[in-house]
Amino acid sequence: MLRYLLRRMFVMGASLLAASVLIFSVVELVPGDPASFMLGTGAQPETLAALRTQLGLDQPLPLRYAAWAGAILQGDFGTSFTYKTPVAGMILDRLQVSLPLAVLALLLAVAIALPVGLFAAGRHRRAGDALAMGAAHLGVALPNFWLAMLLVLVFAVNLQWLPAGGFLGWSDPVPALRSLILPAVALALPQAAILARVLRSALIETMGQDYVRTARAKGLSASQALRRHALRNALIPVLTILGMQFSFLLAGAIIIENVFYLPGLGRMIFQAITQRDLIVVQSAVLVLVAAVMAVTFLVDLAYAAVDPRLRRA
Amino acid sequence: MIRVADLSVVLDGRRVLDRVSLDLVPGQVTGLVGESGSGKSMTALAVMGLLPQRARASGQVALDGRNLLALPERELCRIRGARIGMIFQEPMTALNPLMTIGDQVAEVLRLHQGLNRRAALGQARERLDRVGLPAPRFPLSLYPHELSGGQRQRVAIALAIALRPDLLIADEPTTALDVTTQARILDLLKDLVRDEGMALLLITHDLAVVAGMADRVAVMQNGRIAEEGPTGSLFRGPRHPYTRQLLDASRPAPARPASDFPTPLVQVEGAVRDYRTADGGLRALDGISMTIGRGESVGLVGESGCGKSTLARAILGLEPLQAGRITLDGQVVDAGRLMPRGLRARMQVVFQDPFGSFDPRWRVDRLLAEPFHLTGRPPDWRKRVAEALAEVGLQPTDARKFIHQFSGGQRQRLAIARALIIRPALIVLDEAVSALDVRVRAQVLDLLARLQRDHGLSYLFISHDLSVVRGITDRVLVMQAGRVVEEGPTQQILDAPRNDHSRSLVAAIPAIPIDWS
Missing domain, CATH: 3.40.50.300 (P-loop containing nucleotide triphosphate hydrolases)
Known part of the structure; x- marks a missing residue:
């Protein structure tokens, strides 16, 4: 078990290092000079050169990478070219929206997918299964921004139960949570649909396994065998999908953030790219990569928790 | 005693079992032999009440004067595992890979006797000892992947006999095992029949296995029992032509001329092959x-x-x-x-x-x-x-x-x-x-x-x-x-x-x- 963990952690560290090099090079290779963007088209060459020196842009590439990476290791993510504020603080602010949103959406997705998947698998090839999977098809196919607008129309405009958008910070937690509900639902429904389908097919496959037949021969009813023996075995593929979904929800919520005017991480990165705020882009992407890896690590831990064959390997 | 009488099963419009009758007597081994598709496993599943949902069964499987074919699913769940146990061909996949062997045996006891986990594990220990997986070497906390095929089949037997059922159905229990392991598992089954007085329905394609194990044999062909009788007399004087064909075929003797082979084609000299494994190596x-x-x-x-x-x-x-x-x-x-x-x-x-x-x-x-x-x-x-x-x-x-x-x-x-x-x-x-x-x-x-x-x-x-x-x-x-x-x-x-x-x-x-x- 310990060896398994150590190996995973080593892989994670190495991947993070490789990712940082890649992110840095890609951002550097993309055309567009932050200094000339900041000063506009009519800038004097001397002013431009001075600003480039001030930003450190005249240094050779490896040196700049080393400086950037070294600073990050000490918690210094640099200063935004555009806003002149520390990037770390900006990312932290945005994470306060994006992280709860992603977690909320994921919990919702699981809460919907679990019963639907179990229901459909239990009624394999019968009407209930067809109905549930038809709904799941629809859920996968619907664009989530359209779903978001629909939710706003119904629950914010017509019924006026929840706010239509905006986010005023966590100082008052109840309105903050209320403003995250609709976006979380819009994000969760398509993910729940995917998850339910994966869970259903994994369950159906495990239901055909010999050990489920053994369970039935022991005297378990079909639904007991499904819950006690098939479900846990079917969780392994589901965990993989879950990990990928969380990563997507963390940064991929940009469209939903736009529909609901949420100050999330996705919108910040998008703005930083249009403004050539390289330091913000680099750091935010690196934070995202680290988050994705942390999730992957957690998924690996979950695998080991579920499957004894990995624990003792 | 469990009596199967005129059991017929129709599956997708096809009659897969046709008036099968068998008496499964306590303390006796009944061998059910036949080729693939002859209906051996279907008979077992019908007795267990585990036929595919599309199947329609008629006739009788009588236990304590009740016809199992007519019982509702809830009643059957109480009989399966308690009165009738079953083991299958593939020991490698027959156990849940995510559950310890102790919990898998204990599950039967908890399900049918309402024991708490601790008491059930105590009895599971005793049952695992009985099937030849004794305490210090085989703790309850083992997972199936830590056992060999023969050992896993023993666990499957332990959970099938945990509640001392009236009938144990063994469907090709040793087909996936090598001969020495097969011999030990068959010995165990024989002992259990003798000691616990249960009936054993042994399903196999291997006539030699039946010859050494069964008191009576039924030969199945195309969903019917072609011939049934005491093992010795059935082997000595098979009446049905199909039985005779099976017996002849089980001692294959293709015509081959005896001769010398002086010219070598393949020569292997001092071959060594090492594999690297997690714990050192394997030669x-x-x-x-x-x-x-x-x-x-x-x-x-x-x-x-x-x-x-x-x-x-x-x-x-x-x-x-x-x-x-x-x-x-x-x-x-x-x-x-x-x-x-x-x-x-x-x-x-x-x-x-x-x-x-x-x-x-x-x-x-x-x-x-x-x-x-x-x-x-x-x-x-x-x-x-x-x-x-x-x-x-x-x-x-x-x-x-x-x-x-x-x-x-x-x-x-x-x-x-x-x-x-x-x-x-x-x-x-x-x-x-x-x-x-x-x-x-x-x-x-x-x-x-x-x-x-x-x-x-x-x-x-x-x-x-x-x-x-x-x-x-x-x-x-x-x-x-x-x-x-x-x-x-x-x-x-x-x-x-x-x-x-x-x-x-x-x-x-x-x-x-x-x-x-």
């Missing part, structure tokens, strides 16, 4: 030397994991050796470098599962012509395909069919045709007839013997079934832990083995008593 071949003569048929026997398949793969040039060398007609077979195609073309292989070794999307002509990539496809390749089909007893029109359109025996014929098409000198047969029913197996063995005569082929024949080895090989090598422990003429090794290991191997083979035939 799969430990300095093996052997030869296969031109036109000779050599049998390779031993328990699973003894290195039989590794040796076969090494001879085929698929396993690099750490020491020693292998030659075919004096040419060195070396998997490390790119082996010359001409050399590869001189040996072919037929595996156990013919379906898995064919691409399901290719037609037969393309499948059979595949080895031509070693020799270059001759212009008359279609004619060669037709000839190969004819040679294995199939029609030229079969060339345009797909593999799923053939039965298991026909698929194995196709695999042999594919091996033959480039006229190899050696064919390696790795458990090539193990998955076939006895009558089909006898036909395929006859075919192999004829092809050997006609083409002067050499065979390397790997099998755990020693009755087959006896029928088709001239010489036998007994392997143990990567070494050859005994070697000699087939007759001599199987009748009078000298080495301890070969002796226990031969002793473990179930056999129909000589005076019964």
Whole structure:
């Protein structure tokens, strides 16, 4: 078990290092000079050169990478070219929206997918299964921004139960949570649909396994065998999908953030790219990569928790 | 006693069981034999009340005066596992990989007796001890993957008999195990029947297993019981022609001329093959030397994991050796470098599962012509395909069919045709007839013997079934832990083995008593 963990952690560290090099090079290779963007088209060459020196842009590439990476290791993510504020603080602010949103959406997705998947698998090839999977098809196919607008129309405009958008910070937690509900639902429904389908097919496959037949021969009813023996075995593929979904929800919520005017991480990165705020882009992407890896690590831990064959390997 | 009377089952409009009647008496073993598709397993599932949902059953399965076929599912759940237990063929997959063996046995006790986990585990311990998995070596906390196939089958038995059922149904319980393990599991089942006074319904395709185990035997064919009676008299005087066919086929004796094989074709000298594993290493071949003569048929026997398949793969040039060398007609077979195609073309292989070794999307002509990539496809390749089909007893029109359109025996014929098409000198047969029913197996063995005569082929024949080895090989090598422990003429090794290991191997083979035939 310990060896398994150590190996995973080593892989994670190495991947993070490789990712940082890649992110840095890609951002550097993309055309567009932050200094000339900041000063506009009519800038004097001397002013431009001075600003480039001030930003450190005249240094050779490896040196700049080393400086950037070294600073990050000490918690210094640099200063935004555009806003002149520390990037770390900006990312932290945005994470306060994006992280709860992603977690909320994921919990919702699981809460919907679990019963639907179990229901459909239990009624394999019968009407209930067809109905549930038809709904799941629809859920996968619907664009989530359209779903978001629909939710706003119904629950914010017509019924006026929840706010239509905006986010005023966590100082008052109840309105903050209320403003995250609709976006979380819009994000969760398509993910729940995917998850339910994966869970259903994994369950159906495990239901055909010999050990489920053994369970039935022991005297378990079909639904007991499904819950006690098939479900846990079917969780392994589901965990993989879950990990990928969380990563997507963390940064991929940009469209939903736009529909609901949420100050999330996705919108910040998008703005930083249009403004050539390289330091913000680099750091935010690196934070995202680290988050994705942390999730992957957690998924690996979950695998080991579920499957004894990995624990003792 | 559980009495099955006039049990019929209709599945998708087809009558798969037709008026089956059996008395399953406490303390008695009833053998149910027959070929695949004869309805053996369907009978077992009907008794368990676990038929597929589409199936319609009629007749009676009577327990305590109640007809199980008429009981609602909730009642049946109370009977399954408590009054009737069942074990299956595949011990490797029959247990939940995510649950400890203790919990899996305890689950039956908790389910039916409402015991708490602690009390149930206590009884599970006692039941595991009973099936030969004693306490210090086999703690309850073990997971199935930490056990061998035979040990897993013992766990499956422990949970099936945990509540001392009236009836234990064993559906091919030892088919997936090697002979020595099979013998031990059969002994255990026999003891349990005697000690616990339960009835055992032993389902198997292997007549020899039944001969040594059963008090009564029922022979099934096409969903019907063709013949039923006390084991000894049924074997001595089979009345039904089908029973006679099965008995004849279970002692395959293809016509093979006895002769000497002075010219060696394959020579293996001091072959060593090491595998790197998590805990150190494994020496799969430990300095093996052997030869296969031109036109000779050599049998390779031993328990699973003894290195039989590794040796076969090494001879085929698929396993690099750490020491020693292998030659075919004096040419060195070396998997490390790119082996010359001409050399590869001189040996072919037929595996156990013919379906898995064919691409399901290719037609037969393309499948059979595949080895031509070693020799270059001759212009008359279609004619060669037709000839190969004819040679294995199939029609030229079969060339345009797909593999799923053939039965298991026909698929194995196709695999042999594919091996033959480039006229190899050696064919390696790795458990090539193990998955076939006895009558089909006898036909395929006859075919192999004829092809050997006609083409002067050499065979390397790997099998755990020693009755087959006896029928088709001239010489036998007994392997143990990567070494050859005994070697000699087939007759001599199987009748009078000298080495301890070969002796226990031969002793473990179930056999129909000589005076019964």
